Amino acid sequence: MRETLSGVLSFCMAEWRWTVSRRLSLLIAVVAGMVPAFTALGDVVIYSNAFEGSVGAEWSMLPEGGSQWTAPPTGTTPLTQDGFLGEFGNCMVTLTLDNLPAHAEVSVAMDLFVIRSWDGNYDQDARGPDFWAYAVDSVPTDPEDPAQWDSVTTFSNWDPGTGPRQAYPLSYPVGDFPARQGASENNTLGFLFDDGGGPVVDDAVYELNTGVLPHTGGSLVITFGADHLQSLSDESWGIDDVVVTLDVPEPGAVALLTLGTLAVLRRRR
Numbered sequence: 001m002r003e004t005l006s007g008v009l010s011f012c013m014a015e016w017r018w019t020v021s022r023r024l025s026l027l028i029a030v031v032a033g034m035v036p037a038f039t040a041l042g043d044v045v046i047y048s049n050a051f052e053g054s055v056g057a058e059w060s061m062l063p064e065g066g067s068q069w070t071a072p073p074t075g076t077t078p079l080t081q082d083g084f085l086g087e088f089g090n091c092m093v094t095l096t097l098d099n100l101p102a103h104a105e106v107s108v109a110m111d112l113f114v115i116r117s118w119d120g121n122y123d124q125d126a127r128g129p130d131f132w133a134y135a136v137d138s139v140p141t142d143p144e145d146p147a148q149w150d151s152v153t154t155f156s157n158w159d160p161g162t163g164p165r166q167a168y169p170l171s172y173p174v175g176d177f178p179a180r181q182g183a184s185e186n187n188t189l190g191f192l193f194d195d196g197g198g199p200v201v202d203d204a205v206y207e208l209n210t211g212v213l214p215h216t217g218g219s220l221v222i223t224f225g226a227d228h229l230q231s232l233s234d235e236s237w238g239i240d241d242v243v244v245t246l247d248v249p250e251p252g253a254v255a256l257l258t259l260g261t262l263a264v265l266r267r268r269r
Contacts, residue, residue: 079190086238120156120166
């Protein structure tokens with residue numbers, strides 16, 4: 001009888017250990033399965049603008065040599081009649097976004113219009129180099145100082161085979177590429193330039209992206225600027241299709257983790 005009772009008790013203890021072990025393993029599996037979802041980041045577009053209407057107060061412009069920020073101009077492309085922000089010359093343009101949700105990273109995508117006779121890396125006289133730059137979370141106090149920008153490059157709208165070369169898609173002075181290297185469109189906007197032989201269409205579109213940048217602040221300031229350009233009738237630039245994306249925690253991840261854990265614990269009781 002004692003041997004029988006002992007055997008029953010041993011069996012019950014083994015069954016209990018197996019049940020606890022199985023449920024503990026299940027709990028670990030659930031938690032492990034939820035952790036990637038909990039830590040995963042999702043892309044959330046917090047700002048976009050194609051400039052087909054009025055421009056909000058989030059945009060401002062500081063003219064070359066000026067001290068007062070003003071509302072930037074808007075225009076339409078001559079050929080396609082698409083709205084865009086610009087035309088700009090030697091100036092700084094800022095986009096300011098406030099009250100951002102919690103996030104870890106930011107990326108900015110946009111179309112850059114390079115309009116008329118940009119001279120790229122050309123540095124033999126005052127016609128160049130023709131600089132374009134951007135900075136994230138800063139506004140340069142001296143726009144001519146490359147160290148105050150996060151990225152500085154040049155563009156050339158000349159014939160790729162014979163004209164001045166450009167730094168893009170790398171930074172200046174590292175980059176040395178044929179004119180219009182990396183452009184997504186050439187001479188599609190309809191801006192005219194006359195270099196003495198009669199007016200011809202002269203423009204290029206570049207699809208730019210800052211890539212993913214670390215950022216956690218509640219506000220974001222993005223500054224764009226250009227330098228060494230001639231008059232607007234000779235060299236100018238514009239911005240279109242701006243998209244700002246944040247990487248934020250997936251909102252459902254915490255709830256899934258909590259529900260999964262509670263379900264396992266409830267079964268254990």
